[in-house]
Structure formats: structure tokens, C-alpha cells
Amino acid sequence: MFLGKLRISITKILLPFFFKIIKLLKASTRTANYLNDKKSRANDSYNFQKEINNLLRDEKLVGMDVGSKGGFNSDGYFPDKYNKFFKTVLIDPFNKTTEDSKKNIIKKGLWSSKIEKKLHVLNNRPDSSSMYEPNKDSLHIYGFKKKDFNLFDVSRYETVNCDKLSSSLKELNINTLDYLKIDTQGAEFEILQGLDDFRPLMIKCEVQIIPMYKNQPSWTKVVNLLNDLDYMLTDWKKIGSHTTRTPVEMDMIFIPNILSENGKRLIQSKKEKFISLMLITGQIKILKETSKILDLGYFEIYNKIEDKFFN
Numbered sequence: 001m002f003l004g005k006l007r008i009s010i011t012k013i014l015l016p017f018f019f020k021i022i023k024l025l026k027a028s029t030r031t032a033n034y035l036n037d038k039k040s041r042a043n044d045s046y047n048f049q050k051e052i053n054n055l056l057r058d059e060k061l062v063g064m065d066v067g068s069k070g071g072f073n074s075d076g077y078f079p080d081k082y083n084k085f086f087k088t089v090l091i092d093p094f095n096k097t098t099e100d101s102k103k104n105i106i107k108k109g110l111w112s113s114k115i116e117k118k119l120h121v122l123n124n125r126p127d128s129s130s131m132y133e134p135n136k137d138s139l140h141i142y143g144f145k146k147k148d149f150n151l152f153d154v155s156r157y158e159t160v161n162c163d164k165l166s167s168s169l170k171e172l173n174i175n176t177l178d179y180l181k182i183d184t185q186g187a188e189f190e191i192l193q194g195l196d197d198f199r200p201l202m203i204k205c206e207v208q209i210i211p212m213y214k215n216q217p218s219w220t221k222v223v224n225l226l227n228d229l230d231y232m233l234t235d236w237k238k239i240g241s242h243t244t245r246t247p248v249e250m251d252m253i254f255i256p257n258i259l260s261e262n263g264k265r266l267i268q269s270k271k272e273k274f275i276s277l278m279l280i281t282g283q284i285k286i287l288k289e290t291s292k293i294l295d296l297g298y299f300e301i302y303n304k305i306e307d308k309f310f311n
Contacts, residue, residue: 040237042308043282044079051301052085052279055272060087062176064169066110066191067091067183067206069127075183077204077251082280089174093160104172110184111162112193123155130185131160132213141210141248143241164194178273182206183251186216192225199266202277203231203254206239210248226254230262234286253281258290271296285310 063086065072072088073080093109109131111117121129128134134152144151169177180200182188188205203226207219223233231254238247255274257263267274267290275298278287284307291299 039309040235041282042311043284045308046279046282046305047081048279049081052082052276055276055298055301056085059273061085061178061273061276062087062089062174063179063181064089064165064177064200065091065181066165067181067185073181075181077181078280078282085276085280086179089169089172093162094158104174106168106172108168109160109162110165110168110191110194111187112164112190114163114167117160117162119158119160120154121156121158122152124153125151128152128185128212130187130213130216131190132186132216135211135214138210138212141243142212143243164196165191166194166196166198169198178202178270179277180204186211186213189217189221189225192222195229199229199256201256201266201270201274202281205252205254206249207252208249209246210244212249223252230257230260230266231255232257232259232263234283253283255283255286258293264294267296268294272298275301282307282309 063072065074065088072086072090073083087104089104089106091106091108091110093107109117109119111131117131119129119131120133122134128151133154136149136152139149139152140146169175177198177200179202181204182191183206184191186208188207192203192205205222205226207222208216209219211218226233233252234255235253236250239249239251240247242248255263255278256266258267271294274290275287275296278284278290279302284302284305287302288307290296291302
């Protein structure tokens, strides 16, 4: 206790001096970004594989990656050592996914209904191809220079057959979903409307605070929809550069609302999977609080684990 208070006191004394040096070097923003990234990844140093094995036994977490350009968890949201605990479902409307993934591949796009949509393909920036037309007026706010606006020139259009997320999963005889990641350049709201009776234990969703595309739904619609479905926001992380003081694009993490009856029932119905996901993604402190409210059990697994994010 004494050593902890002493450490905090020394840090408070030294920080202003370090800040003056960093400011003199004109590196305050870069330093803050570096420290924030290290903070968000602080719990990656833990290895919970043994605990998760004991929780899941022979079961797998069903994980769906919508916008998986490099395979499941290609954005590295959690350490690769945990990928083996997932049965993965990938979206690949153009059927270019690697051979080892083809048994759980949805060869169509996702939308709020069964429909054909026009994909705006950007050859100069393929990852930004979208069902919506790029809005070049917003690019300055994203930190792009005018000479780079041509990256968002539409090279061609491709017709994509789309269906609802729920229908697509049921065609694969998959009736439950534990982890859902959506990164679809503005189409997140439309895709989430197709959840129907599927209720993932965790949703990672990209949102654009300032729209990068014309006529895309506001990010507030995504948050309000998930709120209405009894989810709560537990984390967010900025993406890319911005000229505003707040991020213009970010990843948001949602779990079932631990204060609502529907959220409680969902977590308790799959508590081993919920605990596993929270360990995998390093959300230790909120896991402990959830367990106090819902009496999840298995407290011996995570009770003494320190959440380094809050250090």
C-alpha cells in the first residue's frame, strides 16, 4: 500500500518534467498515441489458454468476421494465440478466401434484407471499397492531403448479392454466434439490422463519426440500435488520423448490458463463453464487476488477476 502511494507520488513529480522535454521535441501527440496503444494492449502479456481450455472444454467460440480482408482477427484485436478457440465464419462474396477457411464461408454480402447492392471498388485503396460512394469533402477531416484524394476514385462497380446475417448463418446450420466483428466502410448499421434473433456475446464494430461516404447512416444509429438490443459499450479505440480533437473513426466494443434483464439472461446462458471472451480481449475489471452482479462463478480464475489497463 505504502509503496503504491510512493510510486504514484514520484510519478506525479516526474511527469511535468518529462512532458516539457516531449513538448520541446514536438512529440507530445506521438507519445500520447504510443502510450494509449500500450495501455490498450497491456493485458496481452497474460496467457489465459489453460483457463479458457477449462472453461470451454471441447466447445468452440463461434466468431464471425465481416470485412475480413486478411482472415479472422486480421486486425489483431486480441492475440493470435487465442484464435484456436474459435470456429470462424468469414464473409467472401467474391470467393477469394483461403482453402482452409472455405468450409465456413458465406459467399455473399450482408445487408438488412435480401438484395443486390453495388460495390464501389477503389483499386488505389481496396480496403476502403464500400457499398456507398466516397465523400471526398470529408477527407480533409481524416487528415488526407488533397494530392491523395485520388486514392478514393471509384475504379469500377461490382454487383454483390446480399442477404441478412441471420439467414446467411442458418444456411450454414449455425444457430448461435458468440463474437461478431464488423468493418464494412459504412454498412455496419444495415448489417446489424439483420441480426434478428442472433445475440453475440461481444460485438466489435467500426463506426465513422464523420461520414467518409455519401448517404451512409449516422454512427449514432449503430449505437442506438445496439442499445435497443440491450448491449452496452465497454471500450473504443480511435482509427487513423483526424483534424478534430476527437477521433473521426473508431472501433467500438459492445457486450450484453449487465444492468438489463435481457443482457443478464444472455450472459448467464453462456457464462463460460462470456468469461472466455472477456479474458481473451483483456477486459478483466468489467468481468469482475459483471461477476459480482450476476454471480457467474469461476471467480478463482480471474479474481486475483490485475487489470493492467488501469495502472
